[in-house]
Amino acid sequence: MRTNIKKAALLIFVYLLIMIPFKVMEIIPGFTDIRPVTMLGPIYALFTGIPGIIIFALMNIVGDIISDSVRWSSIAGLIANFVGPYIVYHYWIKMKKTAPDLKTMKNIGVYSLVVFIAAAVQMAIITPAVAVIYPEVDSMLFALSVILNNTLFPIMFGIPLIILMKEELGYRMIDVISSERKGKRAAGAVPVTEKMERDI
Amino acid sequence: MNRLQANLCLLCVTLCWSSEVIIFSCIPDDVSAFATTCITSLIGSILLFFGFMKRIISELKRNRNGYIKAGLVLGILNLIYNLMYLIGLNKLDVSTGAFSISMTSVVLPVILLTMRQHVETKTIISAFLILVGIMLAVGTGAESGTSLGFAIMIAGCIIRAFYIVILNKSAREYDPVVLSALLSFIVGIIGFVSWFVSDSTTFASIRWTPTIIACLAIYSYFIVSFAQTLNIYAHKKTSAANATIIYSLEIVFSIIWGISMPSDIVTPVTLSTRIAIGVALIVFGNILVIFERTGRRAVDAN
Numbered sequence: 283m284r285t286n287i288k289k290a291a292l293l294i295f296v297y298l299l300i301m302i303p304f305k306v307m308e309i310i311p312g313f314t315d316i317r318p319v320t321m322l323g324p325i326y327a328l329f330t331g332i333p334g335i336i337i338f339a340l341m342n343i344v345g346d347i348i349s350d351s352v353r354w355s356s357i358a359g360l361i362a363n364f365v366g367p368y369i370v371y372h373y374w375i376k377m378k379k380t381a382p383d384l385k386t387m388k389n390i391g392v393y394s395l396v397v398f399i400a401a402a403v404q405m406a407i408i409t410p411a412v413a414v415i416y417p418e419v420d421s422m423l424f425a426l427s428v429i430l431n432n433t434l435f436p437i438m439f440g441i442p443l444i445i446l447m448k449e450e451l452g453y454r455m456i457d458v459i460s461s462e463r464k465g466k467r468a469a470g471a472v473p474v475t476e477k478m479e480r481d482i
Numbered sequence: 483m484n485r486l487q488a489n490l491c492l493l494c495v496t497l498c499w500s501s502e503v504i505i506f507s508c509i510p511d512d513v514s515a516f517a518t519t520c521i522t523s524l525i526g527s528i529l530l531f532f533g534f535m536k537r538i539i540s541e542l543k544r545n546r547n548g549y550i551k552a553g554l555v556l557g558i559l560n561l562i563y564n565l566m567y568l569i570g571l572n573k574l575d576v577s578t579g580a581f582s583i584s585m586t587s588v589v590l591p592v593i594l595l596t597m598r599q600h601v602e603t604k605t606i607i608s609a610f611l612i613l614v615g616i617m618l619a620v621g622t623g624a625e626s627g628t629s630l631g632f633a634i635m636i637a638g639c640i641i642r643a644f645y646i647v648i649l650n651k652s653a654r655e656y657d658p659v660v661l662s663a664l665l666s667f668i669v670g671i672i673g674f675v676s677w678f679v680s681d682s683t684t685f686a687s688i689r690w691t692p693t694i695i696a697c698l699a700i701y702s703y704f705i706v707s708f709a710q711t712l713n714i715y716a717h718k719k720t721s722a723a724n725a726t727i728i729y730s731l732e733i734v735f736s737i738i739w740g741i742s743m744p745s746d747i748v749t750p751v752t753l754s755t756r757i758a759i760g761v762a763l764i765v766f767g768n769i770l771v772i773f774e775r776t777g778r779r780a781v782d783a784n
Binding site for chain 2: 299300302303304306318384385386387390438439441442443445446449450451
């Protein structure tokens with residue numbers, strides 16, 4: 283339990299560390315929505331699974347609160363920021379049953395494609411909500427910024443970070459963690475069975 | 483990490499470095515380069531220290547002198563070539579400055595050849611393509627009276643080339659995280675001494691605004707902690723010459739920023755046929771190096 287709390291605290295800390303400075307400053311005048319923090323979506327999904335995805339989605343609302351930009355569309359933002367990383371998680375962990383192996387160009391291409399599809403779905407969730415609630419917002423520009431933020435950062439910075447974490451720093455992806463848990467459960471079941479057999 | 487992955491990491495590092503100019507555009511001109519170097523390097527080293535405390539302490543206990551020696555050599559070389567760039571750029575116009583900075587990718591293979599070290603034929607071809615590409619994209623544009631500035635820049639490039647060769651060697655010998663943390667710390671201390679000499683009020687001289695703090699924070703974790711550590715890890719699996727070839731993409735990213743960003747952030751660039759051909763040659767030279775092996779061979783190299 284304590285380990286899980288520590289992990290959650292670490293995920294929240296890293297998210298805030300990357301998000302807050304970009305919320306505070308306006309790097310390009312007139313275009314405030316640069317969100318490198320989106321690179322964490324696939325990383326949280328692949329290294330921590332559903333808990334990480336939930337934290338990622340909730341932190342998006344926290345970011346809106348910090349920057350005083352909580353609107354009705356933030357609900358769509360919350361859903362989209364859950365769904366996007368979940369698509370990445372679902373593709374590898376549920377469908378392919380293994381975490382991405384970014385060792386070849388083909389695999390890197392597949393990862394990039396999945397990230398792009400996830401970004402397109404996120405765009406399809408957020409943009410209509412923003413367009414309905416705020417008709418004055420340029421929907422096309424907004425949709426483009428959602429797609430770019432959720433595709434470019436997870437690819438340009440996310441891929442090297444995944445390589446660094448998995449290959450060099452020894453972090454285990456969720457498929458390995460899950461199989462280890464299953465193995466432990468199975469190992470734990472043996473003595474119980476043996477005990478039952480002895481009892482019989 | 484295999485060689486393909488290392489090359490992709492170097493690509494990311496180059497992208498991070500090229501975005502320095504965008505981050506720094508939010509910092510007022512009265513904040514000196516020594517101040518930003520000192521603050522960002524020290525914060526970067528603190529972040530790395532707290533992130534990998536056990537690892538750093540145990541590695542330093544194991545081989546403290548080796549790490550300190552490597553960190554000092556790299557830190558001092560880093561200071562020297564950056565100072566030379568600073569002096570040289572003051573004497574040159576923007577395009578000549580950019581051209582001469584990019585020359586490291588050409589200088590390094592030449593240095594390796596003179597040291598009788600093996601350089602792959604593809605790397606030499608890439609270096610040549612990049613040289614032509616840089617000449618087209620940026621132009622030599624050397625005006626009369628700029629030869630001293632150009633000479634200083636080339637000397638800076640030579641020192642940077644040695645820095646990259648030593649970094650490449652150290653990355654294979656030492657733990658990259660520890661080396662990165664130590665290098666940041668040493669660069670931070672050197673930056674502080676230089677800052678103190680030039681302005682004894684140091685931290686009190688800065689008008690701390692949320693924007694400045696945000697800029698320094700972004701620079702600290704993106705460029706120092708993340709990019710520098712990633713760079714050292716990538717050097718473990720690739721050659722110094724290949725790494726330098728990939729660094730040359732910085733000029734391509736700078737041109738992209740110049741075309742797409744507002745003029746108050748970066749020097750504006752108008753896309754012309756000459757620039758487009760130059761950029762294409764640099765990119766092609768890089769493709770030769772980055773994707774030189776097929777996926778299977780890249781996996782085999784792991």
